[in-house]
Amino acid sequence: MASLRRTDILSLIHLRSDGRRPNEIRHMTCHLGALPSTNCGSALPTSGCSGSALVSMGLTQVLCVVKGPCDVGRRSEELPDRATLEVIVRTTPFSPPGDRRVANPTTDRRLIEQSHLLQTALSASILLHLYPKSKITVTVMVLADDGGRLEAAINAATLALMDAGIPLKDMVCACSAGRWSAGGVDEIVVDLNRREIQAATGMSGGGGGTSDTIYLPVATMPQRGNVVLAQCESRLSGGAEAFGEVLDVAMKGCQMVMEIMAAAVRERGAGVWKAKEGKADVMLVE
Amino acid sequence: MAISPTEAHYIIESSLHDFRIDGRSRLEHRPYSISTKSNNSTSSSTAVSSSLILSNGSSRIHLPGSTTDILCSVKADLVRPSPNKPNEGVVEVSVDSSLAGGLDIVKNSNAGAQKRQLRERESTITSLLQRLVVPHAVNYKALVISPGKYVWRLCVDIVVLRCDGCVLDACAMAMREGLRSTLLPRVSAVVRSDDKDGFASQGGGSSNNDLIVEGDIRKALPPSGAEECPLVVTLSILSAPQEERIRHFCIVDARTEEEVCASSRVCVSVDPNGMVCGVHTLGGGGIVDEAMNEEFGVEGFGISSSMPMNMLSEVVNTAGGAAKNLYQLLDSEKFAGDSKAEDDGSGYGYLLQNQLIIQ
Structure with a gap:
């Protein structure tokens, strides 16, 4: 059993388990309008969908659908000065590797927590005061989960909101960073996958109080330099400087994510503009 | 979904004349x-x-x-x-x-x-x-x-x-x-020699070595x-008066509006060899027929939530034919180079097929 495993070779040349360099994010693709929008008043009985986006970061794939702004169904939810933002995060039974349990979005604590985090992150950016007494519903469906569900959900929600034409202060971009010490060398990496998250959170969970492992999902508004979300649950021996270092790396990751998202938005915008001018690429479906 | 009697009348009448609301014929699937x-x-x-x-x-x-x-x-x-x-x-x-x-x-x-x-x-x-x-x-x-x-x-x-x-x-x-x-x-x-002792000897727990x-x-x-996996064809049965009597006829692949008008629905699962694997009838939601019949002064639009007994075999036969078309449609979709669908003359959903998509 003395043979080298693939991961050993990768770690020898300072690459991560999936072959990335420490400062590389996963391959990210964005698709705006993955589900074409339907008007609320159309003949179709499907619930109205104003915008949608499909984001995949590595093997994590998330579909987000935005509905609204529209009428608040219940009077008690209505706010007099701004819109109500409702966020639902759902998983599909096939999203997690292995585990077949379907989490109920109304009772599962992790999903409730994530939808709450998503809601606070998004309401920092949406100009909710423009739509008093109305409701915007953001539904996120996790199609495949390979770590970084929250980050992908935030990115997808931003793109879906842009697709729906809801005014935002800035794009909310999310990316994670982590740090662990492997073989005595501290390593800070960006955009962790599931295996790396387990490595970064599992070790600190066992009561090792002084361990330097940390997993930090961060959401920023990159063009303003604001951090809207940073969630860290591990005890750091390095203090604030250690945290700052990781946060810096995560914010750089967010910058990279923003470039990809902005490119996707531009591409979509160009398509819509062409269609408006009547020069769209028309395809005959056969 | 609520639908007004006038809409229902329009849908049923147009289906009766073999030209449905999206231009398909009665036994045509959407692409x-x-x-x-x-x-x-x-x-x-x-x-x-x-x-x-x-x-x-x-x-x-x-x-x-x-x-x-x-x-x-x-x-x-x-x-x-x-x-x-x-x-x-x-x-x-x-x-x-x-x-x-x-x-x-x-x-x-x-x-x-x-x-x-x-x-x-x-x-x-x-x-x-x-x-x-x-x-x-x-x-x-x-x-x-x-x-x-x-x-x-x-x-x-x-x-x-x-x-x-x-x-x-x-x-x-x-x-x-x-x-x-x-x-x-x-x-x-991996078949072990001690396997015949039963797996009580293995302590119930599966060791890692018995699978390659x-x-x-x-x-x-x-x-x-998996190639033999059946498909389901749902036929919606509409009824309309024609020549002094009530005529029942069925349409495949109904849209929601048409589904609402159906007096009952029959789901037939058919495998690729044309064998029927199962039949299930759903009592139709049906529309409020009295209101409609009053409005048009004729009896017989979407009357009951049941259908005549002798109709079932006819319906299943129709489903078999429709399923054959559906298998062809799906296969021709899979191999885009295949021009089978075009050779069939009428083609499938010729109105829908020429729908334009704006990129």
Whole structure:
């Protein structure tokens, strides 16, 4: 059993388990309008969908659908000065590797927590005061989960909101960073996958109080330099400087994510503009 | 979905004259397109590469204009078979239509009731799929690796993102294509000499050494029998007065508006050889007929929620024919170079087919 495993070779040349360099994010693709929008008043009985986006970061794939702004169904939810933002995060039974349990979005604590985090992150950016007494519903469906569900959900929600034409202060971009010490060398990496998250959170969970492992999902508004979300649950021996270092790396990751998202938005915008001018690429479906 | 008597009259009358609201004839399907792992470059611009990479197989059924959009994932794992069926694999089906929202759910009811209705709908589709499709979906004997110890369990999860009528048909299509695109790695059991002592000697716990997994993806195969997986054709039976008597006739692949007008619906599952695998009749929702009949002064529009007895065999025959067309449609969709569909003269959905998509 003395043979080298693939991961050993990768770690020898300072690459991560999936072959990335420490400062590389996963391959990210964005698709705006993955589900074409339907008007609320159309003949179709499907619930109205104003915008949608499909984001995949590595093997994590998330579909987000935005509905609204529209009428608040219940009077008690209505706010007099701004819109109500409702966020639902759902998983599909096939999203997690292995585990077949379907989490109920109304009772599962992790999903409730994530939808709450998503809601606070998004309401920092949406100009909710423009739509008093109305409701915007953001539904996120996790199609495949390979770590970084929250980050992908935030990115997808931003793109879906842009697709729906809801005014935002800035794009909310999310990316994670982590740090662990492997073989005595501290390593800070960006955009962790599931295996790396387990490595970064599992070790600190066992009561090792002084361990330097940390997993930090961060959401920023990159063009303003604001951090809207940073969630860290591990005890750091390095203090604030250690945290700052990781946060810096995560914010750089967010910058990279923003470039990809902005490119996707531009591409979509160009398509819509062409269609408006009547020069769209028309395809005959056969 | 509520529909006014005038609309219902229009839909039924136009179907009677073999020209439905979207230009199809009575026994014509809409041009469904499929994207699976092997070909995710189907014609439509909206077809994202939808292969769910963490699953063993996946498919997406999609209509132009995205009125129907269904994802299906097939995940396989090894389980211990149930004691009363040691020589059969397991196929589990679940349907999630939460994102599709209230399809025909009454808007005014409160959230709890809506959720309950949604759950009921999902379980109806699941149980119908389980009865009509699952028993014939795969060769269960071929899913066994080691009798009594290891069998494949295929978990088929269907997510309905949107659906415009005939949910069951579209779900069955998604399931069939998902199963066909599934790749199971070749796993063989190691037969030990002490195996005859029974597995009490192994302490119940499965040791890691009794399976050999072939890691090469090129040697992975779809589950045997997946090609024979049946499809479901739902016929909606409409009734209208013609020449002093009530005439019943059926349409396939009804849209939601047409479904509402149907006096009853018959789901027939047909396998690729044309064999009928199951028939299920659903009492139609029916429309409020009195109001309509009063309005038009004629009797016989969407009268009862039952149908004449002698009609059932005719309906099943029609379904067989429609299923044959559907298999052809799906196959021609799979091999885009195949020009079979165009040779058929009328073509399928010639109005819908020429629908323009703006990129």
